[in-house]
């Protein structure tokens with residue numbers, strides 16, 4: 498059973514159409530996929546509207562949960578709440594924030610804004626996650642990502658240690674932009690164990706946490 502809440506299509510900088518990405522994920526054994534294209538204030542609505550239609554279409558034809566969403570990327574931290582709100586208004590079922598990865602000049606304060614925002618579901622590749630950020634993520638039910646993507650994954654060990662000590666919940670995501678980036682059970686296991694999680698915790702992160710996140714997202718949809 499595979500889950501992945503952070504992937505990209507050609508609506509931003511991925512290679513595949515939403516339908517092809519979801520099809521390939523389904524064939525790989527995914528049970529759920531979050532399609533979270535890079536968004537800012539100008540494109541958030543049209544990205545979400547297109548993803549809503551394609552995700553619905555795929556769910557009608559294949560046995561996979563396809564979640565339309567966005568990854569709020571390189572936004573000034575004080576604007577994250579407003580753009581997240583706009584994404585929800587357009588029908589986003591998942592909101593990821595592009596966290597402070599060591600690989601890119603993300604504005605400091607982004608992680609903190611993400612874990613404080615009630616509209617945010619996943620803090621992607623948080624980089625040097627602080628104790629304060631980890632505690633707020635745990636308190637507010639924001640899932641913290643262990644990334645399979647090169648560069649972003651450099652700090653997975655620190656994220657696992659600091660997040661784990663604070664009781665934050667992790668998910669493993671591909672951040673896939675290309676079909677070969679999609680997860681396999683072996684890769685997801687390596688990311689979880691390689692971050693330093695012991696075997697029972699790695700299993701929980703790969704099997705139970707995704708179902709917990711899906712329940713949270715379904716609860717949101719009913720509000």
Ligand SMILES: [Zn+2]
Pocket residue numbers: 505510511535674
């Ligand atoms: Zn990208």
Ligand SMILES: [Zn+2]
Pocket residue numbers: 503505568621672
């Ligand atoms: Zn991404």
